[in-house]
Amino acid sequence: MNVDVDWAQGELAQFLQLTELYRAPDPPGIMVIGPRKANRGSQEDIIASAHVVEQILDRVLPRWRAEVPASPRVNRWSQHREAVQRAVVVLQRDAEIQGRLGDDAPQLNAASLHAWVWSAAQPLWRDRHFREAVTAAARRVNRETQNKVGRRDVTETPLFQTVFSKDDPKPGQPRLRLMPDDGSDTFRSVQRGAAAFAEGCYAGIRNPNSHEDGLPELPEHEALEQLAAFSVLARWVDTASLVQ
Structure with missing residues (x-):
């Protein structure tokens, strides 16, 4: 896998920050009952980040769209977040795994x-x-x-x-x-x-x-x-x- 690991990890980390769910404050003078969570980043920023992240995922986890379950009821970006979390582990440990489980011969990109x-x-x-x-x-x-x-x-x-x-x-x-x-x-x-x-x-x-x-x-x-x-x-x- 020929990927600039540091750059890819930075892009993935940024996406996780933008899509983190948090309990948004209630509007002034209004109490909202029940769960009410939103992404920390704006949808504009998340969409821009997703454009890059999807290309990283296509390289690191080519079947992520089919293998990672989508949960649109939880959040629009839940599938992306889980795929990104998996990709982070792959990027962190790929060199180690290759070295321990097989030879580290060059791979064709x-x-x-x-x-x-x-x-x-x-x-x-x-x-x-x-x-x-x-x-x-x-x-x-x-x-x-x-x-x-x-x-x-x-x-x-x-x-x-x-x-x-x-x-x-x-x-x-x-x-x-x-x-x-x-x-x-x-x-x-x-x-x-x-x-x-x-x-x-x-x-x-x-x-x-x-x-x-x-x-x-x-x-x-x-x-x-x-x-x-x-x-x-x-x-x-x-x-x-x-x-x-």
Whole structure:
């Protein structure tokens, strides 16, 4: 979990302060009988804080909306408060737990993937539609590649085979170069590898995800690995030189 822990803890603590319930004083000259509690902060301040807190919760406790019970009769923010309290514990003890229960190997942060990939996948990912999220990312990488080379007549594997071809560009068929064409074996290897990698992404990942009915949902870690593959391809396309 790649999170600025100090910053996140500060935001969560502020939200807990704003949403704390207290017995509001009775209006002047009026005695109110029965429980009468209000949040310490204004609704305007709480809503502004919640905008940030919800994004922290989505990262730290991705299923908090489904797993933390909502109690609107108690208070509008009761679900948020319980989720925040859980997230505080996670942030405080995550490093300790990881160190004691498993190795502390680096973890892949989805937000660090190429923007084409994560921006396309994120809405579906939050709803835990992992297979559809990968498909959305694959489509976005294909579309951005078409945009870069100005072609709509080819798509996916044929598109990448053409743009990463070692051959010189032709009218209407520009190339993407990952390194200058110096005639070396390295150049030929890099271009051939990029074309083969793209074919693997679309033939081995995108097509099964999109065309096979009745497939079980992908495990989250497998879907993240597949997104990482498309992130590599996206970065190559984004940084490649366009040769016309």
